[in-house]
Amino acid sequence: MNNNRLRYLLNRYANGTATPEELEALSAFLQAAENDPQLELMIEEAWIQSADADGTLFSTLPAPIPARQHNTILRPVKRWYRPLWAAAVLLLLIAGGTWLLLNGHKKNKIPPLTAGNNPAARMAPGSNKATLTLASGATITLDSHINKSPDSLPFYTTAGQLIYHKNTGNTGQAISYNLLRTPKGGQYQLLLPDGSKVWLNAASSLKFPTAFTTTTRQVELSGEAYFEISNNARQPFEVIANNTNITVLGTRFNIMAYQNETAVKTTLLQGAVKVSRQQESRLLKPGEQSLFPADGDLQVIENADVELAVAWKNGFTSFRSADIRTIMRQVERWYDVEVVYNGHIPERTFTGDIPRDAQLTELLKLLEVSKIHFSMEGNQLVVMP
Known part of the structure; x- marks a missing residue:
């Protein structure tokens, strides 16, 4: 089937106007393994043609390249295209999912996730939520708007942010420690008593004093x-993370110190x-x-x-250039799922960006094209070849 005919059928399919005969022809083409290179080349060509358009789409599109390179690039897809390529790029996104779905019925393959047949379609991304444990042991849920009077507690909250009152300067006052903890699928911001700002990622915690009254401002x-x-x-400000000390005076930096990552x-x-x-x-x-x-x-x-x-x-x-296991660790933390592996997963690496407010299926569809x-x-997400 030539490219023009394929684009025409994809367009008819996406618009819901394809005849039974056209659907049968499209299905036959997509199920034939020998046609995979043609479809992959069309996707790559569509990217190149759309590279100079304005605006961006929330999703990304994988760029299939020769298998021997074992690398898939997920690049931003433009929102507006030149008229000739408008249908091509958009519909190739659809075609990728259709191709996998139809091929999924072949022997030894499992149908991929779709909104209609899999609970992952309902797996929402994370949001602003956390718990605050006070020195007394009391725990406060921060996934909704709460406002505390300055006379009752040393903090108040706004949307997604916990704000502590500034130091009083009384170095003789007793120090109490609070613990801000985000669950999987949660994130939260914190304004410390000295005016320092902290963005806490999913499945993380920060222990800090309600006032910095010693010679060092230390958090864990x-x-x-x-x-x-x-x-x-x-x-000086000091962060302790996994037996590593980071000492600063005034700066901007990121620390990743998850137990299941290879390094701090x-x-x-x-x-x-x-x-x-x-x-x-x-x-x-x-x-x-x-x-x-x-x-x-x-190592340095x-x-x-730094943008990454x-x-x-x-x-x-x-x-x-991340392997699937590296990506899945992010998925576990942000979408609050447990990832397990079934069978030998291809050794491929991926490069790309997708907004954190995207549904889980939107990210998985990108990986399924590869x-x-x-x-x-x-609650288990099973990864399979």
């Missing part, structure tokens, strides 16, 4: 957070931080990233991808 992090530290040379990553955007563990230490400059493996030596990347490090804070799920499949069993 588990998981991931982005910091914008209020400058105070007389009172500190990425510096502005200012300077000192990263240390036992006898090893390094002063980072803007644009650098340190990696502290659990059982390895300190001088020209780090803070993509989550800016509203994106992003990955660069012949990795998924199914839902309760």
Whole structure:
């Protein structure tokens, strides 16, 4: 089937105007494995043609490339296209899902996730929610608007942000510690008593004092957070995360310290931080990233991808040359699912961005075009070849 005929059938299919004969012809084409290269080349061609258009679409489209390279690139798709390619790019998105769905009925394949037949279609992305544990042990849920009087508690909340009153300057006052914790599928912002700002990612926690009255402003992090530290040379700020100490005066940086990641990553955007563990230490400059493996030596990347490090804070799920397991760890935390693997998963890497408010199925469909499949069993997301 030539490309013009294929585009015509895809257009008819998307508009709901295809005749039974046209649907049969399209189905036969999509089910034939020998036609895969033609469809993949059309997708790649559609990207190139749409690269200079204005605006962006919320989704991304995988770029199939020769299998020997084992790499799939998920690039932004433009919202508006030149008229000739308007149907082509949009419908190829649909065609990718149709292709997998129809091929899914072949032997040893499982139908991919669709809105109509799988609970993953109802798996919503995360949102602003957290719990605050006070020194007394009392726990407050922060997934709704609450406002506390300054006379009752040392904080109040706005939409998605917990705000503590500034230090009184009384260094003799007793210090109490609070714990802000986000669940899987949650995120929250925090304004500390010194004016420093913290963005807490999913499945993370931050322990901090209600007032900074000692010579060092110290907090403890588990998981991931982005910091914008209020400058105070007389009172350095220190973050403790997985036995790693990050000391700063006034700066912007991101720390990823999840237990199931390979290393504690500190990425510096502005200012300077000192990263240390036992006898090893390094002063980072803007644009650098340190990696502290659990059982390895300190490593420093001088020209780090700082945009990637803070993509989550800016509203994106992003990955660069990441394998499926790396991506799935983000999926577990943000969509609050348990990921399990069934069979030998192809060794492929992916690069792309998708907004954090996208549905789970929108992300999975992108990966399925690269012949990795998924199914839902309760709260388990099963990854299959």
